[in-house]
Amino acid sequence: MYYWNCYFFFSILGFLFESILFLILKRHYNSGILYGPWTPIYGLAFFIILGIHKVLKKWHFHKIVEYILFFLLSTILLSILELIGGELILFLFHVRYWNYEKSFLNIDGFICLEVSLFWGVCSLITNYIIYPRVKDFIRRIPKFVTYFLILFSIIDIVCTLFYK
Numbered sequence: 001m002y003y004w005n006c007y008f009f010f011s012i013l014g015f016l017f018e019s020i021l022f023l024i025l026k027r028h029y030n031s032g033i034l035y036g037p038w039t040p041i042y043g044l045a046f047f048i049i050l051g052i053h054k055v056l057k058k059w060h061f062h063k064i065v066e067y068i069l070f071f072l073l074s075t076i077l078l079s080i081l082e083l084i085g086g087e088l089i090l091f092l093f094h095v096r097y098w099n100y101e102k103s104f105l106n107i108d109g110f111i112c113l114e115v116s117l118f119w120g121v122c123s124l125i126t127n128y129i130i131y132p133r134v135k136d137f138i139r140r141i142p143k144f145v146t147y148f149l150i151l152f153s154i155i156d157i158v159c160t161l162f163y164k
Contacts, residue, residue: 014042075120086110
């Protein structure tokens with residue numbers, strides 16, 4: 001249950017972050033591909049971040065080296081995740097939810113240098129500041145809440161696939 005709770009926590013946190021960012025920068029709300037208050041790419045990104053952290057911890061690098069490697073690996077891997085996500089949404093729904101074609105060093109308009117670097121910084125903040133402070137809260141989320149979120153996310157995915 002813990003990993004499901006992590007997935008939902010960071011999917012919802014990412015949804016809130018992105019929604020607030022859209023409201024501030026673009027003055028409109030963008031709910032993303034799903035109807036519910038979650039953005040799955042952030043939940044998946046969390047697991048990538050967690051995996052990178054676990055691998056680097058095994059090597060016992062100096063803290064500064066660990067941070068630099070963590071930043072580089074998360075920047076690269078989360079950019080690949082964003083590229084795959086963008087291509088998949090375009091393939092399945094024939095819609096482009098983001099477009100970085102006018103940005104520096106973009107690939108197919110789905111990833112670009114400045115956003116990739118931003119994800120690297122967000123990964124550092126998530127892994128070294130946010131996650132240590134919320135993991136006990138995540139552990140205490142009741143099972144019925146997790147089951148509820150799983151059920152509603154499945155309904156959301158089905159509705160998205162058939163009605164978008």
